């Protein structure tokens with residue numbers, strides 16, 4: 317389960333006084349500001365430690381310099397909640413650190429709104445932080461200028477622009493996704509119409525993009541956060557139905573976990589077991605796709621077994637089927653046949669004697685990391701920065717192909733529909 321954080325709103329609000337008739341900004345006393353400032357500095361120091369722990373050979377001074385620049389340039393700016401603007405770049409950088417990105421990405425993450433929302437120029441960024449950081453910030457700024465929520469032909473053109481920015485450096489899109497994630501976490505502070513259009517854009521463009529890059533964790537969080545605003549009625553329905561079944565479901569999953577751990581031990585298969593209630597948006601989609609009622613959604617309950625190697629995966633698979641009866645037509649071998657986004661796992665749905673159906677996913681640690689983090693996982697164990705590995709290349713090929721197709725297409729709508737086909 318993602319931890320829902322509701323910290324900051326998604327837009328810049330200058331420190332200038334509010335116009336007549338509008339709500340006045342919250343006036344806070346200086347001592348409160350000092351406390352805020354201290355807390356923010358503390359968070360930054362924690363971020364630095366995190367980045368250093370992730371990548372000990374990276375240049376941390378670049379990140380500190382970017383932070384100082386960012387604090388100076390966003391000085392006096394507030395987000396809609398009245399909190400200091402710098403919370404936003406800070407949290408974007410924290411998301412990137414969570415993905416174990418390199419210090420170049422962290423610095424660029426801190427600076428991502430500097431050119432767009434402050435007097436700072438690209439030349440200044442390049443002079444202070446080097447060509448790579450400047451290039452990434454420029455890419456993110458260009459994506460920010462894109463308005464997806466408009467007529468189909470403009471939308472197609474804009475998606476193309478974004479893909480082009482990604483092709484030049486994949487870190488551009490990782491920062492953009494981190495940016496969108498924080499904006500979605502803080503969407504409640506915006507006006508209802510803004511909320512809906514940002515949420516719609518998130519479901520149409522950013523969540524599928526995260527999916528295509530294999531970033532399951534980010535995609536899942538984006539989808540649930542957006543669904544709440546694009547279709548509040550359905551969101552509440554599914555959420556309420558999940559709530560009703562939660563206690564019983566969790567109890568059941570714990571008993572499955574106990575059985576499984578014991579059986580794995582008896583069979584000398586080293587593995588760890590995870591369980592969860594599935595995400596609201598994915599339950600909703602499954603319902604829509606298969607036109608089944610809530611009681612028939614098999615995948616509400618999910619168990620995951622993470623083991624050593626491929627051989628152990630198939631051993632666990634066999635063991636599961638001796639313990640519980642498999643449901644016909646629900647066995648999928650994504651290890652032998654990985655999905656287009658490189659996702660690998662064995663899937664099966666089984667039935668307990670009490671009549672509960674649950675899905676089991678079996679994978680190795682490596683497959684697990686790829687499933688959760690996708691393209692970002694490749695940045696973890698790579699020495700140095702700026703070099704795109706062969707596997708990243710592979711994953712970026714789909715973008716290049718799309719851009720190539722686009723050149724040949726005269727009708728931009730054709731491009732958009734083929735993109736949507738590919739994304740879903």
Ligand code: MN
Nearest residue numbers: 404428429495
């Ligand atoms: Mn931003």
